[in-house]
Amino acid sequence: MTIPTKPFKPQYLILSLLAIFSLFSCNSKKEDGPKKIAVVISTLNNPWFVVLGESAAERARELGYHVTIFDSQNNTSKEAEHFENLIAAGYSAVLFNPTDSEGSVSNVKRAKQADVPVFCMDREVNSLDAATSQIISDSFSGCVELGEYFVRQLNKKGKYVELLGLVGDNNTWNRSKGFHSVVDLFPELKMVSQQSADFDRSKAMEVLESIMQSNPDINAVFCGNDSMAMGAYQALIAAGKEKDVMIFGFDGADDVMDAIADGKIKATVMQSPKKMAQTAAELADEYIKGKRDFSKKTSLAVGLVTQETIKEFGEFGSKK
Amino acid sequence: MNKIIKYVVFALVIGLSLYNAVYFESLDEHKKQQNAGVFDAKTLAAHFMASKVETLPAIDASEFLINIIKDVNNYAKSNGKKLGISDNYNFIIESNAKVVAIEDENVLIALSNSEQQIRIATDFIFGNAIRDASAVADIGNFQNTMDFNTISVELNNIVRETIIPSFKKEVKEGDKLYFKGAVKVNTKYPDLQYLKVIPLIIKFNN
Numbered sequence: 001m002t003i004p005t006k007p008f009k010p011q012y013l014i015l016s017l018l019a020i021f022s023l024f025s026c027n028s029k030k031e032d033g034p035k036k037i038a039v040v041i042s043t044l045n046n047p048w049f050v051v052l053g054e055s056a057a058e059r060a061r062e063l064g065y066h067v068t069i070f071d072s073q074n075n076t077s078k079e080a081e082h083f084e085n086l087i088a089a090g091y092s093a094v095l096f097n098p099t100d101s102e103g104s105v106s107n108v109k110r111a112k113q114a115d116v117p118v119f120c121m122d123r124e125v126n127s128l129d130a131a132t133s134q135i136i137s138d139s140f141s142g143c144v145e146l147g148e149y150f151v152r153q154l155n156k157k158g159k160y161v162e163l164l165g166l167v168g169d170n171n172t173w174n175r176s177k178g179f180h181s182v183v184d185l186f187p188e189l190k191m192v193s194q195q196s197a198d199f200d201r202s203k204a205m206e207v208l209e210s211i212m213q214s215n216p217d218i219n220a221v222f223c224g225n226d227s228m229a230m231g232a233y234q235a236l237i238a239a240g241k242e243k244d245v246m247i248f249g250f251d252g253a254d255d256v257m258d259a260i261a262d263g264k265i266k267a268t269v270m271q272s273p274k275k276m277a278q279t280a281a282e283l284a285d286e287y288i289k290g291k292r293d294f295s296k297k298t299s300l301a302v303g304l305v306t307q308e309t310i311k312e313f314g315e316f317g318s319k320k
Numbered sequence: 321m322n323k324i325i326k327y328v329v330f331a332l333v334i335g336l337s338l339y340n341a342v343y344f345e346s347l348d349e350h351k352k353q354q355n356a357g358v359f360d361a362k363t364l365a366a367h368f369m370a371s372k373v374e375t376l377p378a379i380d381a382s383e384f385l386i387n388i389i390k391d392v393n394n395y396a397k398s399n400g401k402k403l404g405i406s407d408n409y410n411f412i413i414e415s416n417a418k419v420v421a422i423e424d425e426n427v428l429i430a431l432s433n434s435e436q437q438i439r440i441a442t443d444f445i446f447g448n449a450i451r452d453a454s455a456v457a458d459i460g461n462f463q464n465t466m467d468f469n470t471i472s473v474e475l476n477n478i479v480r481e482t483i484i485p486s487f488k489k490e491v492k493e494g495d496k497l498y499f500k501g502a503v504k505v506n507t508k509y510p511d512l513q514y515l516k517v518i519p520l521i522i523k524f525n526n
Binding site for chain 2: 126127136140141144145147148170174177178181182185275279295296297298299300301312
């Protein structure tokens with residue numbers, strides 16, 4: 001009995017060798033190439049968040065990682081898509097600026113289930129066991145300090161408007177409550193309107209213009225961020241009241257810093273996106289290198305910027 | 321007969337589906353149930369002020385002033401408490417003292433054992449000096465940082481409502497007193513000539 005044999009075809013050998021080489025080539029790439037870190041930012045339509053994202057990416061690159069920045073466009077669904085993609089693509093860590101303190105929790109939990117650590121920056125998520133660590137500005141204390149300055153500038157009396165940020169963001173309420181924990185104790189300071197302008201400059205202008213139609217005699221505007229402060233300033237210019245109404249912001253954005261130096265805006269609170277982003281990138285690096293014991297939350301101090309103190313500060317950073 | 325069974329089954333179905341669908345309870349009871357499990361900063365602050373303040377470890381105010389003036393950075397790092405990444409350090413200090421002057425927002429006092437001066441705040445009682453100097457709470461235990469911040473609001477409210485009014489009413493120049501309180505020092509821009517103590521205890525020793 002003879003065993004039938006097929007004639008040897010050199011194509012089979014070539015194909016087999018190619019398959020083996022490509023397999024080994026894939027493995028060695030995975031082991032030797034740089035690990036990947038994702039930077040997911042709530043919106044890149046605001047210069048403050050651009051600085052946050054770029055600073056995180058820059059520090060992660062300095063630490064030897066391949067970095068991709070994702071823009072969630074203030075949309076939790078878009079953010080969820082980014083998380084699905086980055087988990088599938090095998091990222092080693094996420095430096096994350098959430099769109100919503102409640103709505104973003106499920107995205108962080110999904111990453112955790114896939115063993116991808118998440119480090120929140122600036123905005124927190126309402127969960128203690130989802131993110132590996134959260135680095136947040138002490139917005140409340142900043143607005144307590146701003147509130148004290150506000151009270152003294154207005155001599156403890158007058159009418160004012162508050163423009164809130166995104167209502168689903170904890171920072172909006174930390175800022176507002178810090179401010180009100182001071183200002184509400186002075187009964188002659190009356191808030192005539194409190195409305196959300198979503199941290200957006202154009203919307204702030206529209207909202208304030210509308211408020212001033214029924215309240216033309218306001219003395220001050222407190223804005224939850226600097227973009228809204230600039231929008232409010234534009235609305236006051238249009239109404240010819242920019243010299244009569246004091247504006248207070250939050251962030252330390254460069255245009256507001258210039259406006260404070262020029263006497264157009266009274267004060268802001270400087271928070272440092274660079275420091276926050278760098279800290280998050282360094283914590284992610286420590287995690288990737290094996291550290292597992294992280295403080296759940298790290299608060300980053302902020303500083304009050306006024307015409308008297310502006311020389312101590314650099315733009316978008318901590319005190320010089 | 322079939323009709324009776326039909327009616328009984330119908331009545332049972334209606335009865336079961338409506339059972340407990342509508343019920344009445346007092347508004348107070350409802351609010352109590354809603355708040356069950358919600359963090360209560362007011363109670364925490366009241367408990368702290370009533371039972372922890374007396375035994376809270378404090379640095380002698382003269383020793384504090386001598387050392388902080390000598391080397392603000394090292395002394396603050398070794399003896400102060402701060403929240404996260406910050407240049408603001410907080411301390412609990414105590415001393416006997418004599419009232420030097422009554423100002424708009426403070427009472428200026430001279431410490432008994434060194435004649436150094438410091439201020440006790442009587443207005444603008446804000447900030448986190450008490451919470452952070454006493455370490456009454458850890459930010460890492462709070463899902464929502466607002467709850468953690470509310471502790472400071474409640475602690476300051478107690479000082480403002482229970483300690484300050486009687487102090488302001490009774491105090492006069494030359495009074496002798498004992499105080500314990502919280503003080504914040506910014507190590508980057510220290511204003512050591514104008515340190516303000518948020519009082520936790522004030523007892524007159526006249």
